Amino acid sequence: MVQLLQDLPPHVAAYRAAGAVSKEEYDQVVITRVDEVARRFGKINFLVLLETDMDNYSIGAFMRYVAVSFRHFSKWERMAIVTEERWLRTAYDLLGHVVHGEIRTFKIDQLPAAKGWVSGPLAT
Numbered sequence: 001m002v003q004l005l006q007d008l009p010p011h012v013a014a015y016r017a018a019g020a021v022s023k024e025e026y027d028q029v030v031i032t033r034v035d036e037v038a039r040r041f042g043k044i045n046f047l048v049l050l051e052t053d054m055d056n057y058s059i060g061a062f063m064r065y066v067a068v069s070f071r072h073f074s075k076w077e078r079m080a081i082v083t084e085e086r087w088l089r090t091a092y093d094l095l096g097h098v099v100h101g102e103i104r105t106f107k108i109d110q111l112p113a114a115k116g117w118v119s120g121p122l123a124t
Contacts, residue, residue: 002029005047009119013037014047021052043077043122047114050083076101077122080114083107 002025005014013033037044079101081092089105106114 002026004029004033005049005115008047008115009045011037011041011043011122012045012047012118014049014115014118016049016051018051038075041122042075044075045078045118045120045122046076047080047118048082049108049111050081050085050088051108074100078118078120079103080118081105082111082114 001019002015002017002021005016008014013030013036015030015033034044034046076099079092081089081103083089083105084107089107092103092105104114104117
């Protein structure tokens, strides 16, 4: 299940993933919101709260994640990845050195800090 997080500024695309995540659900919820933020602001701040294992993402949902990442490559500004999965935080910490924008990882109990950081203003 994927649901948008509503308590963030309009320039932030944020969602929570719990349980199984299908391609269709990812398209309808996440891709729609990311495209909307990119169109409206020209930049994207992004937060994902992963309360599920990556094993629960369908291959289609994962491929859509990769596709949207490349489609908006130069528009990513701040990405907050919130998960208890240590390997995933490590992977994103490493990825942060090679992708556009800044990536920070947080544990779930640090969600308020993640929201505060990702809510920062977009660069002009």
